Amino acid sequence: QSALTQPASVSGAPGQSITISCTGTSSDFIDYNYVSWYQQHPGKAPKLMLYEVSNRPSGVSNRFSGSKSGNTASLTISGLQAEDEADYYCSTYTSSPYVFGTGTRVTVL
């Protein structure tokens, strides 16, 4: 099972909005609802930010939102803050069962 494709890097100024894409094949997104996003700061464990495309776990800022269209899922960070600078990974649940994206480094300018 190949990794889902994400842009290597995305950057934005504080206060701006950025969007990270996550693209796979139709078999990667066999179950429409099972798309998750994880944030990972350097040297730290990943943290779940969104699940089932657009749902936020308790404690995650509403500046993080998600969507999906066809074989591409997206994570949008609104009102970008310095603390958002991190790596972000998408993931789907398939028959494998899990596949992660290649990861995106978000830089706050």
Added chain:
Amino acid sequence: EVQLVESGGGLVKPGGSLRLSCAASGFTFSTYSMNWVRQAPGKGLEWVSSIGSSSNYIYYADSVRGRFTISRDNAKNSLFLQMNSLRAEDTAVYYCAREPTMSVWGQGTTVTVSS
């Protein structure tokens, strides 16, 4: 507090074995499926293996199938990963993560395979 703590990592020669453990606390371990995920130095996340709450299902990534064995002891709130025939490419930080949707992660344990 919900917590996962991995242990058992270390330096091992190619072809050697290691057994990783993940101690769970703060939740009813026996009702949750669990996963192992690894991250090679400077690389992305790679799913390794999953096990159902009562060991009712087990899955492995192609890269580890036949060499790694996942197991759990619900009486001891513990998850394990037995790693045999280790290769240089298995060098990584290994995390355990709780279902659903890998909502809880441990801090990771480092495995280095080198002669």
